[in-house]
Amino acid sequence: MLQQTQVKIVIPYFNDFVKKIPNLKALSRSNEKKVLKLWEGLGYYNRAKNLHRSSKILIKKYKGKIPNNFEKLKELPGIGDYTANILLALIYNQPRIGLDANVKRVLFRLFNVNTWSAENLFKTKRNSDLAEALMEFGALICKPLDPKCTECKINKMCSYYKSELKIRFKKKVKIKLKSYDIFCYLKKDKKQIALTKNNNLGFLKKFNLPKIKKASKINKSWKFLCKYRNSISNKKLNISLYYKFSSKIPPKYNWYYLNKNNDFIPTFTKKIFRQVSHLY
Ligand code: SF4
Numbered sequence: 001m002l003q004q005t006q007v008k009i010v011i012p013y014f015n016d017f018v019k020k021i022p023n024l025k026a027l028s029r030s031n032e033k034k035v036l037k038l039w040e041g042l043g044y045y046n047r048a049k050n051l052h053r054s055s056k057i058l059i060k061k062y063k064g065k066i067p068n069n070f071e072k073l074k075e076l077p078g079i080g081d082y083t084a085n086i087l088l089a090l091i092y093n094q095p096r097i098g099l100d101a102n103v104k105r106v107l108f109r110l111f112n113v114n115t116w117s118a119e120n121l122f123k124t125k126r127n128s129d130l131a132e133a134l135m136e137f138g139a140l141i142c143k144p145l146d147p148k149c150t151e152c153k154i155n156k157m158c159s160y161y162k163s164e165l166k167i168r169f170k171k172k173v174k175i176k177l178k179s180y181d182i183f184c185y186l187k188k189d190k191k192q193i194a195l196t197k198n199n200n201l202g203f204l205k206k207f208n209l210p211k212i213k214k215a216s217k218i219n220k221s222w223k224f225l226c227k228y229r230n231s232i233s234n235k236k237l238n239i240s241l242y243y244k245f246s247s248k249i250p251p252k253y254n255w256y257y258l259n260k261n262n263d264f265i266p267t268f269t270k271k272i273f274r275q276v277s278h279l280y
Contacts, residue, residue: 050078
């Protein structure tokens with residue numbers, strides 16, 4: 001949950017999740033719909049899907065025990081180098097660290113290095129504590145723009161603190177701007193909208209959405225409703241929203257109520273709900 005998401009946002013989701021799905025076995029036995037519903041609002045829903053798929057593999061193949069081997073961990077859905085390293089450090093106290101942006105910054109500043117091997121630079125029996133401490137230290141003390149150097153307990157050994165020419169770290173995030181048209185079939189008497197999981201946009205694939213296409217010529221049977229912007233990860237989307245009232249919908253679409261729903265609805269789609277609800 002914490003990947004790409006702030007702690008204060010995650011806490012209520014986490015508490016609710018572990019209350020309803022308290023352990024790995026329960027997770028492996030839950031259906032995906034339930035897991036996604038508990039994740040609803042956190043975004044990056046592939047994390048939830050991968051967690052769920054991994055729980056099934058862990059129960060079936062590893063008897064519910066997380067492997068203590070880097071390569072085996074990386075075979076699990078959604079686990080890359082970073083997550084495998086941090087799991088091995090935190091669970092098995094292996095001499096590894098998760099090199100996220102915070103930790104890289106701390107190490108580069110401290111030692112003025114640009115390649116890294118945990119074993120070479122730290123010898124400790126508390127690898128798990130070290131991995132966790134580096135993440136916290138980068139988030140709270142050695143911050144990107146205003147590191148708290150004067151109150152930092154290790155400033156005497158820090159190359160950055162001692163040097164007069166301070167290196168600045170800038171986040172290089174390429175923002176992609178794209179335009180899409182969204183077409184909503186609406187049922188007038190029931191406050192319903194037709195959604196499908198059958199769209200071919202990579203980043204929204206298999207999520208419940210109205211018809212969505214790259215911006216192009218519009219068929220006159222659709223009425224224009226509004227334009228708005230939506231950001232997803234490093235993409236900024238210019239959305240043009242169209243609608244038509246109809247009781248007939250194409251194959252692979254289903255009706256959903258705008259205001260009460262037990263199904264998982266991604267935040268992206270909920271924004272569409274808000275816009276079209278003005279029509280009722
Ligand atoms: S002295 Fe400043 S730059 Fe160096 S580790 Fe501490 S907070 Fe980071």
